[in-house]
Amino acid sequence: AREAQVPALLDAYQIPYTFADPLVLALTLDKGLTKRVVRDLGLPTPDFCVVQTESDIAAVHVPLPLFVKPLAEGTGKGINGQSKVRTREELKRACRRILKTFGQPALVEVFLPGREFTVGIVGTGQDAKALGTMEVILLPEAEAHAYSYLNKKRYEEFVRYVRVEGPAAREAEQVGLAAWRGLGCRDGGRVDLRAAADGTIHFLEVNPLAGLNPKDSDLPILCRHLGIAYNELIGMIMDSALKRIRPAASHPGPASNRRLRVGRQTDGPQPAGRSPTPA
Numbered sequence: 001a002r003e004a005q006v007p008a009l010l011d012a013y014q015i016p017y018t019f020a021d022p023l024v025l026a027l028t029l030d031k032g033l034t035k036r037v038v039r040d041l042g043l044p045t046p047d048f049c050v051v052q053t054e055s056d057i058a059a060v061h062v063p064l065p066l067f068v069k070p071l072a073e074g075t076g077k078g079i080n081g082q083s084k085v086r087t088r089e090e091l092k093r094a095c096r097r098i099l100k101t102f103g104q105p106a107l108v109e110v111f112l113p114g115r116e117f118t119v120g121i122v123g124t125g126q127d128a129k130a131l132g133t134m135e136v137i138l139l140p141e142a143e144a145h146a147y148s149y150l151n152k153k154r155y156e157e158f159v160r161y162v163r164v165e166g167p168a169a170r171e172a173e174q175v176g177l178a179a180w181r182g183l184g185c186r187d188g189g190r191v192d193l194r195a196a197a198d199g200t201i202h203f204l205e206v207n208p209l210a211g212l213n214p215k216d217s218d219l220p221i222l223c224r225h226l227g228i229a230y231n232e233l234i235g236m237i238m239d240s241a242l243k244r245i246r247p248a249a250s251h252p253g254p255a256s257n258r259r260l261r262v263g264r265q266t267d268g269p270q271p272a273g274r275s276p277t278p279a
Contacts, residue, residue: 003029003209016245018237020208024184028208029072031107034183038203041182043175044196045203048109051095060091060108067146068094071105074207076149078102084111084145112202114195116147117164119176120222122236124186124244130173133164134222147192155216163225171201179203186244188237190219 004022011022020028028034032050039045047062050071060066065086070078078098085091091108098106120131138144142151142158151158164172176191185208192204211217214230223233 016241018187018241019189020184020186024186024208028183028185028206029074031069031071031205032105034206035107035109035203037183038179041178043178043182043203044200046110046112046194046196048107051099051106051108054096054099057092057095062108062110064088064091065111066091066108067111068098068106068108070098070102071107073102073104075211076147076152079146079148080150081143081145081148083148111145112194112196114197114199114201115168117168117172117193117195117201118218118222119172119191119193120188120219120226121176121180121185121191122188122233123240125181127240127243128177128180128185130177131228132222132226133169133172133176134218134225135162135164137162161221161225163222168195168199168201175201175203179206183208187240188219188233190222 004025007017007020007025008022010017019025027037032048035045035048046067049060049062051057051060065084068083068085068091078101082090082094082097085094095106095108098104116136117133118136119133121128122131123129136147137160138147138151139158139160142148147159155161172193175193179191180189183206185206189210190207192207193201194204195201207218210219212220212234214220220230220233223230
C-alpha cells in the first residue's frame with residue numbers, strides 16, 4: 001500500500017494533509033477489494049476474479065472476452081493492446097505477463113465494449129460533487145481497446161477527450177459519486193467508468209490521489225474542458241480539506257483567495273489511533 005505510507009506518517013505526527021486517509025488509499029490501490037466494496041454498495045461493476053498464481057488461471061470461469069491488468073498499479077501500467085483477451089490461451093499469456101513483470105496478482109474482469117468515461121469529483125462525503133464527465137476516445141493510431149500506459153503517455157497523438165452531457169453524464173456521475181462516497185474518498189479525484197453493450201455504465205476504478213500536473217493529468221484536462229481554471233481546482237480541493245481540518249469559523253473565504261500558512265510540528269509522534277488495514 002505504497003500510496004498510504006506518507007499519509008500514515010502524517011497521521012502519526014498529527015500533520016493535516018489533503019486527499020484520502022491511509023485506510024482508503026490502501027483499499028483503493030487493490031482493484032479487486034475496491035470492486036468488492038463497490039459491488040456490495042449495489043453499484044454495477046464488471047464481473048471479475050483475481051489470479052494470484054499461474055495455477056489459478058485454469059479456475060477462471062468469467063466469460064470471455066476478458067480484460068487483464070495488474071491488481072495494484074496505476075497510470076495504465078501493465079495495460080496494452082494485449083490486455084483484452086478472447087481465448088483461454090490469450091488469457092494464460094496475459095496473466096503470466098502480469099505475474100512475471102509486476103510480481104503481483106492479475107485482475108481479470110469482463111471486457112465492456114462501450115464508451116469509456118472519467119468523472120471528476122471534489123469534496124468529501126455528502127459535500128462531494130461531480131465537476132463533470134469526460135469521454136476518452138481512442139484514435140485509430142492508438143493501442144486498441146484500452147486507455148493504456150502508452151495511450152496516456154502519448155495522449156496528444158492517440159486520444160481525444162470530449163466533455164459529455166445529458167443522460168450518459170448523469171448516470172456516470174451518479175455511479176461515480178456513490179462509489180466515491182462509499183469508499184470514503186476525500187477532497188478531489190476521479191472515477192473511471194465504462195459502458196456495457198446495453199449502455200449501462202459500470203464502475204472500473206477510482207483514483208483518490210489524482211494527478212495534478214496542470215498540462216498532462218486527466219483531472220486538470222477535464223477541468224479545462226469544463227472551463228474550470230487550474231487555480232480554482234486547487235482551491236476547491238483545499239477548501240474541502242480545510243472544512244475537515246479546521247472549525248468553519250477559521251476559514252471564512254475560499255482557499256483560492258487567501259494565503260495559507262502551515263505550522264511546524266514540534267511534538268513527538270502520536271499513534272494514529274486506527275489500523276491502516278481494511279477490515
